[in-house]
Amino acid sequence: DVKVTQSSRYLVKRTGEKVFLECVQDMDHENMFWYRQDPGLGLRLIYFSYDVKMKEKGDIPEGYSVSREKKERFSLILESASTNQTSMYLCASSDRPRHNEQFFGPGTRLTVL
Amino acid sequence: QKEVEQDPGPLSVPEGAIVSLNCTYSNSAFQYFMWYRQYSRKGPELLMYTYSSGNKEDGRFTAQVDKSSKYISLFIRDSQPSDSATYLCAMSADSRGVSNFGNEKLTFGTGTRLTIIP
Numbered sequence: 001d002v003k004v005t006q007s008s009r010y011l012v013k014r015t016g017e018k019v020f021l022e023c024v025q026d027m028d029h030e031n032m033f034w035y036r037q038d039p040g041l042g043l044r045l046i047y048f049s050y051d052v053k054m055k056e057k058g059d060i061p062e063g064y065s066v067s068r069e070k071k072e073r074f075s076l077i078l079e080s081a082s083t084n085q086t087s088m089y090l091c092a093s094s095d096r097p098r099h100n101e102q103f104f105g106p107g108t109r110l111t112v113l
Numbered sequence: 114q115k116e117v118e119q120d121p122g123p124l125s126v127p128e129g130a131i132v133s134l135n136c137t138y139s140n141s142a143f144q145y146f147m148w149y150r151q152y153s154r155k156g157p158e159l160l161m162y163t164y165s166s167g168n169k170e171d172g173r174f175t176a177q178v179d180k181s182s183k184y185i186s187l188f189i190r191d192s193q194p195s196d197s198a199t200y201l202c203a204m205s206a207d208s209r210g211v212s213n214f215g216n217e218k219l220t221f222g223t224g225t226r227l228t229i230i231p
Binding site: 004040041042043045048058090092100101102103104105106107 | 145
């Protein structure tokens with residue numbers, strides 16, 4: 001089974017703090033994704049990566065950056081957290097030949113006070 | 114107008130009923146259609162995956178795609194309380210030959226919350 005793990009299930013941070021969300025997958029997938037999920041808005045893509053050190057902006061990249069130094073690990077960084085970044089953050093991965101079959105982690109519920 | 118529209122529900126049906134969940138979309142380039150199931154406080158899990166038009170069946174679940182109407186459906190037969198979850202449709206285009214990476218993106222519906230009443 002594909003396993004996608006995220007570093008924290010729940011996180012509370014203060015406005016202006018730098019926040020790191022970590023994601024690790026164990027199936028040697030090329031593609032990794034970061035989404036946020038908000039009521040009424042569904043899943044929105046923040047960034048994705050199709051290879052080590054490669055990244056592409058998704059639909060809502062503003063206020064976020066990412067890092068992929070190793071194939072299995074994809075980090076989401078909030079440079080200066082704001083209250084409107086309070087959300088559920090979901091990481092996903094997929095294999096290149098079946099790139100549409102994305103496997104998700106359990107999510108991190110981030111609250112910014 | 115959103116690219117993918119999905120009724121958020123909530124939808125409550127008695128155990129054993131047939132459930133019909135639907136999404137409409139506007140982008141005619143979409144070729145891949147997925148249904149994800151998301152239990153409370155968990156990440157989405159892939160339930161059904163179809164390419165282009167037609168039906169696909171897997172146990173009690175049937176996915177239908179009607180590209181001419183830009184309409185996809187998920188049917189659940191003999192619904193069980195364990196089917197209570199939020200169901201998300203997702204879709205993507207096939208841009209092979211245009212870009213290696215453009216078709217990596219999925220566009221999701223907002224999800225329909227389903228409750229099966231014992």
